[in-house]
Amino acid sequence: MLVHYNQTSDILYYEVLDIPLPELQCLKTLKVAFHHATKDEVVVHSIRLPRNSTISDVITDLKTKVELSNPDTELRLLEVFYHKIYKIFPPHEKIENINDQYWTLRAEEIPEEEKNLGPHDRLIHVYHFMKDPNQNQQIQNFGDPFLMVIREVETAAEVLERIQRKLRVPDEDFSKWKLAFISMNRPEYLQDTDVVSARFQRRDVYGAWEQYLGLEHTDTTSKRSYTANQNRHTYEKPVKIYN
Structure with a gap:
């Protein structure tokens, strides 16, 4: 009989490796969710590289596995947790200490x-949210967060128009x-004529995820049908996983 954590069992599980164990121990496997610019489906790929590899190496490997909208398209890797973007990985960062068990790598x-930002343009975080009536109207984020460029004098109405086109919402x-x-975590609702960039002048915040543009609407994720899944306005893309 086998004993594990004070539990006895007569079953022994094993895994058949595709490479020798010593070689495997020198590698690190990351699960990366690839979001195409125009396609709705998210594809999760397993990237296996030497532990001393960098984010740039991950992106190079991923490009051999995915279909890009343009051969010259550049990719970036984000760290996402609870529907917020917590980090944009620099290309030179080592992958050895990256934890993809709790965070989603996107x-x-x-x-x-984003490649030709003006001196007064800003790259901001945009998150979906709703207020939970059972939690004193506390903000609850959901769906896929994204980054967006806002111009110096762009109004809320103009930003909303671009967001609607981006997400293809009816x-x-x-x-x-x-x-x-x-x-x-405190919302200030914007009027159509408000200049959005004026709200992002403060620098004394803990992180970009604590100061963002919020889209308040109903979360329909759990209610949607398969047909609805094919439309981006469900705010969370269907996922396909490749090992």
């Missing part, structure tokens, strides 16, 4: 608009959405 194409649904500047 690779995505870098939009052209007019009837989008008319119910509200735009808010959120800092330290």
Whole structure:
């Protein structure tokens, strides 16, 4: 009989490795969710590289496994947790200490608009949220977070128009959405004529995820059908996993 954590068992489990164990121990495997710029489906790939590899090596390997919207498209790797983006990995960072057991590693194409930022343009975080009536109206994030460039004098109405095009949300649904500047989990709802960039002047915040643009609307994730899954306005893409 086998004993494990004070539990006895007569079953022994084993795994058949595809490479010798000493060689495997020198490698690190990361599960990376690839978000295509125009396709709705998210594809999760297992990337296995030497432990001293960098984020740049991960991206190079991933490019051999995915279909890009353009052969010259650049990719970046993000760390996502509870529907917020906590980190944009620099290309030179080593992968050895990256933990993908609790955090989601997301690779995505870098939009052209982000490559030529003006001196007053800002790259901000945009998250979906709703207020939980059972938790004193506390903010609950959901769906896929994303990054977006806002221009110096761009109004809330103009930003909303770009968001609607990006997410492909029908007019009837989008008319119910509200735009808010959120800092330290407190929403400040924006009027159509408000200049969005003016809200992002403060620097004394803990992290970018604590100061973001919020899209308030109903979370339909758990209710949607397979057909609805094919539309991006469900705010969370269907996932396919490759090992």
